[in-house]
Amino acid sequence: MIDVTIPTALLRHYAQVRKWTETICRPLQKEDYVVQPVEDVSPPKWHLGHTTWFFETLVLKKFLPGYIEFDPMFNFVFNSYYESLGARVIRTDRGNLSRPTVDEIYKYRKYVDSAMEQLLAQPLPEEAETLITLGCNHEQQHQELLWYDIKYILGNNPLFPPYNESPAPETPRSAPMHFIDMEAGVYEIGFAGEGFCYDNELGRHKVYLEPYAIADRPVTNGEFLAFIDAGGYREFSYWHAEGWDWVKRNNIQSPMYWHFDEGRWMNYTLQGLVPVDPAEILSHISFYEAAAFAAWKGLRLPTEFEWEAASGKFPWGQRWEWTESAYLPYPGFERVAGAVGEYNGKFMVNQKVLRGASEFTPTGHSRATYRNFFHPHLRWQLTGIRLAKTLKPSL
């Protein structure tokens, strides 16, 4: 027997999530929706279509009887990396596609939304609810990427157009950094309790942590400027081997979006190009830069376990904080079969875990157990640094 309920709350949630995606895009010009300046950045119109395609393909086709696809070609255009659902558009090619147009994609969204409303007006099997919840979380993930990508598209245009004209939020003055001591012992790691989480947070398990200390706030622009001024980008001993290669090959001299212009550091923000604010929390740095900064300080980054174990003792959520941990499955992790499993379960060998959340993370989409992960050289995300150190180990 299948468990069915009328999911009014889910409908409300669905509608809110879907609307927020479009709100993010409101200030864009049509041209901004189309371009893909580098491989990792997707055109905003692709995000609009791809998140919609998720509901059409994984929910409507299966659970809404008589549902007719908006356009069968869209499966080809808006599929992502899900190999089990068929041929996909090569990722680097997204920015080459002028069609479907932005207007057509908004029509597609409307069409799917109204079918979803129809579906959500009836009692639903639990599997459908689960998939819709997953679809909302999927769209929230893409909302954060949408922010990154919009910022990249505008911030790498020689005209430096602002995203909007409203004043930037005021930066809270940073207090001195303190370290929180954590005792050695066995800690429990991973998601527990009710509510949604991703597969990779499951497999709650124990870890033993040696004694350590962790900073009560992230590093600021001003603190990172001191690293630059001390020649941090020119001294190989602070860097991982690949990090040093990356610095030299790309001639890296500052965080992304910083430009040294007429004697001072400028920073591209959503409000346009402004002077770097030393009190603001640092952002847009790679794992390599985070680790090199820590090495210069004689400190290190926390592991993801250290971060989670201490996360109740400091405020977090403004930046995704690089950890020293490689992204590996938790003990007992088992991949769900099929497309959903593929969505959740694809482990990459060369990725680092980031913990926390950012100013771009949608409300209600952050958890202390959330495991974000990126390649170590990427910096178009809202990344930051939290420092840690080992206390006298027990052996």
Add this chain to the structure above:
Amino acid sequence: MIDVTIPTALLRHYAQVRKWTETICRPLQKEDYVVQPVEDVSPPKWHLGHTTWFFETLVLKKFLPGYIEFDPMFNFVFNSYYESLGARVIRTDRGNLSRPTVDEIYKYRKYVDSAMEQLLAQPLPEEAETLITLGCNHEQQHQELLWYDIKYILGNNPLFPPYNESPAPETPRSAPMHFIDMEAGVYEIGFAGEGFCYDNELGRHKVYLEPYAIADRPVTNGEFLAFIDAGGYREFSYWHAEGWDWVKRNNIQSPMYWHFDEGRWMNYTLQGLVPVDPAEILSHISFYEAAAFAAWKGLRLPTEFEWEAASGKFPWGQRWEWTESAYLPYPGFERVAGAVGEYNGKFMVNQKVLRGASEFTPTGHSRATYRNFFHPHLRWQLTGIRLAKTLKPSL
């Protein structure tokens, strides 16, 4: 003393040329203006801006007193390969720029056009007239590229959108191919007479040609299909060394825009995807394919001199016809100094001359002495094949 006249005819010509550029773009969606799927294809909005920038920078700033630039950043965005005019946007980056928007660029065109009308209402020094004439020819060249680029953008989209819905022009049935015999002797080559020509047509000079014969019409799709069916793409002995590498590296099996689908060859045209018409003149082939086809026939391509010497004896103008000639300066060629010289005078080592014109060539922009040139692997232009053979040489 400077020669001045009121250039009414030039104003009319200017207005026609400028209007035609916009007419070509009329069926486009805004999104189509933005993308750059491969390096050689420029976004249509770039062509609109770049041709306008030419008049602003080389004419208005110099000859219209009190002229104020529309936007000083546009010099940076719309400059092409003219190194002497300052830093340029890296060519591969054009497709990354969502701003300036299409609307802003049309405003830019209007702004410059109205300044040009003002300028052309007065007596003008001869140098200005020369530059305006050059600017019109420059824009006509870009009109042809605009066609190529629009076709590429639409024809490489998985939705294969047609450029317009109007029926394709009817294909004239091809008569059997005949060869025209040409006698040995000294011929004169290069531009003579009044009117506009490019620098590279000047340096009229004599060449001695051994006896040869040249086809009275270009090769058709049907004739090229026979080459495909005979395994022409798989037999290396027909190909230049680089051509064979190119075939293998890119897995080339047909002209560009041809797709073998459900047992038959389809062809993307401005009217969408249609079956290949065997009677139609072949197009979108590289120099390598042209030369391999000729080798398979036991024939060869003409040199540019053979083509020009015989050009009064056959109809031409539907395709740019690859010649065997490398693009080299004529004897006595001298480069004009400055930006205009750079525009005219940049010789590339590895380019082949094409002669003729195409269906996309604007009216009044073709001459028997016109020397077009492209890298031998390119095929997004409207290229074709005219066959030739050597008759018993004189020595």
Add this chain to the structure above:
Amino acid sequence: MIDVTIPTALLRHYAQVRKWTETICRPLQKEDYVVQPVEDVSPPKWHLGHTTWFFETLVLKKFLPGYIEFDPMFNFVFNSYYESLGARVIRTDRGNLSRPTVDEIYKYRKYVDSAMEQLLAQPLPEEAETLITLGCNHEQQHQELLWYDIKYILGNNPLFPPYNESPAPETPRSAPMHFIDMEAGVYEIGFAGEGFCYDNELGRHKVYLEPYAIADRPVTNGEFLAFIDAGGYREFSYWHAEGWDWVKRNNIQSPMYWHFDEGRWMNYTLQGLVPVDPAEILSHISFYEAAAFAAWKGLRLPTEFEWEAASGKFPWGQRWEWTESAYLPYPGFERVAGAVGEYNGKFMVNQKVLRGASEFTPTGHSRATYRNFFHPHLRWQLTGIRLAKTLKPSL
């Protein structure tokens, strides 16, 4: 006060290590010493020189009064990745250097060895002993690489020359695979006790392991053949994302050195090309292949902690066994300053830990705490697979 002793045992050890390097090279032709077929393989003559350079630069110049360098240019030629010791020959360039010749390098070895004997005949400060011990271990590491590189050079030559003509060691018949159950709990990890170890084994610390089981022997060729026959190389769901890219980009269809020839799998060994022996332990597979094989079995690879905790319960030492663990520093790890620190302490982001040892590992150079590490796509080393599985976790 400096601690000094006459290091007779160390001299004997030094002499043995140095001699073994030359013994490995004895069957080579001079030409075999010179080539570098791929970036990761170094020319044997480079290993001969580089290991010698270590003693000259880090020991003799510092501790043997009046020592005169053999050739100052050799510092430039035989330096490895130690950036703090000055400019280095780009690694990919090693195979381009015909000089110094093999004879000159053997002279260099003799010259340094006789200086070392002189040094080792006297009482030595402890720091010198430590460096000499490190130098011997360094040379032993290069001995193992020498085997890999020799095998690669001969095994990628179309003539498939055998390294020697002596019969291959007999393969022990593999018993059925059993799994050893391990209980949950806190385990101690890292080097303890006397004797030499590398920096990266220090920082002995506690880890908590959930209950797991680990195989009592590595996977055989026969077991891996079943994976091939089941289409394992063609089913993306078994693979990490980068692994699948690697398979497709390189068209991988079998372990390295396997060739499918006239209906059967052949294997290049030091005795030449022979049929694959199903009973032999599998070798020359990448981390990606190891992980995909495990996924196909519904199992996984062990972590390096699981491996070390259980290492007393099974025989090991025939293959370097890939673990699931990324190569990260242990808690409390601190890099020694200077060249030695650089030698020990360079962490790479994208490397996987391998545990165990191989048939090529010199006697006395293996420990249960030894942490070997390589990029996940490499397979010219003597790698193998040990399977593991999670038992019911405790939470």
Add this chain to the structure above:
Amino acid sequence: MIDVTIPTALLRHYAQVRKWTETICRPLQKEDYVVQPVEDVSPPKWHLGHTTWFFETLVLKKFLPGYIEFDPMFNFVFNSYYESLGARVIRTDRGNLSRPTVDEIYKYRKYVDSAMEQLLAQPLPEEAETLITLGCNHEQQHQELLWYDIKYILGNNPLFPPYNESPAPETPRSAPMHFIDMEAGVYEIGFAGEGFCYDNELGRHKVYLEPYAIADRPVTNGEFLAFIDAGGYREFSYWHAEGWDWVKRNNIQSPMYWHFDEGRWMNYTLQGLVPVDPAEILSHISFYEAAAFAAWKGLRLPTEFEWEAASGKFPWGQRWEWTESAYLPYPGFERVAGAVGEYNGKFMVNQKVLRGASEFTPTGHSRATYRNFFHPHLRWQLTGIRLAKTLKPSL
């Protein structure tokens, strides 16, 4: 009936050519025979084997009854770009092959030479004589390449070993440069008369030349130093578009083998590193550099026709002189079928003709009609510059 003679003179010629190849190699160490530092340089041992393979495959197998191949695998190892003779070793891989050894290759040479002597002791069909003559010319071409490659291998080694210790030949003092005026008119171009020539010299034909002048001697090091000192490598207007890209991408600042060291220009020669001699004829420059130098002088390079027409009026033969001409077939050129045709007849699109000969050209291997050709960026050959200019043209 087949024309047969006893080819005593041919045997003598064969023996001399074969011996000279080995004489060139005499000062080499075994290691020098093996390496391939860049794609265009072949290992000397490959030249030794490949030239031998030519006689074995194209002559002995066909004309010496009962001839047994030395080793059937050698066909695979020593084949060059001749696709019609079967699979070939990828060219970049030559430097990876340590086997066959140098000794084995000298045995191979001896084996083939003694079979050739046996063959040449009897009356031979004309086709065999033709092929043997071609094989000797082929080996002479490779002798010149052997010099280039040896110089490259030694000259790019950080030890800069001299090829031999004998003193460099004395440089004749250069007289002032004069220009020889040539009249307009029809000239005959291409090989005429008895004796050997390559296919590409045939098709003797008429060309019309406008009046021009050509220098009576090549450019010297001192004259080129003036170009460097005048900033010639930093001013893009002198350069072809690809040439300028090449300069910037490779950071070119001088001819190959020149090193600016402690305030003066040094030059690697076969006698080792010596100061640049301003009176010596310039060498090791690319077509791009030759053309840029000429542009800086307000002059140009001659065409290959201008060079040949005037070649009786000036001494030549010390450098291969770049011409402005692309390498195209002469009118009426027809490729011979089969492997020999492939050897002669492969036209590359992007190559420039060089005329003359060099100090490395074997005696008896130069002709005024000889057409050498290389890609425009290459400079490991013995290239030079002869200047030309257009006189007032006739039209």
